[in-house]
Amino acid sequence: MIELSDLEEMFENIQSNTGWDMNKPMLWGYFFTDPSREKLQEAAAVLENAGYRFVDLYVPELEDDEDEYFFLHMEREEAHSPQTLNERNMQLYAFAEKHELDSYDGMDVGPIQP
DSSP states (O other): OOOHHHHHHHHHHHHHHOOOOTTSOEEEEEEEEESOHHHHHHHHHHHHHTTOEEEEEEOOOOOTTSOOOEEEEEEEEEOOOHHHHHHHHHHHHHHHHHTTOSEEEEEEEEOOOO
16 A cells, blocks of 8 residues: 555655646546456446546566456546545545455556647
């Protein structure tokens, strides 16, 4: 589980190493995993109804001994502080549990491209 202290450190690193204004809306990517493509497709539809955009559903590069699983990548334009991102993460952990997904695997962020 991603801790608030991890998010505070992430925001500090972004502020120190990029020119991004984290007070403005950014493009946030959110990731889920499960061995069932169908469960992730159903989850994607629910998330789309909640204002997220579907980006991709794919099998990551796996080691030879790993069982196949899928990544769901959704995105949303929104502004966050470490505290509000922590709240969003808690919501998405609960979403993954409610929909019996293997995991909410975290997020990434970048500037919104025109």
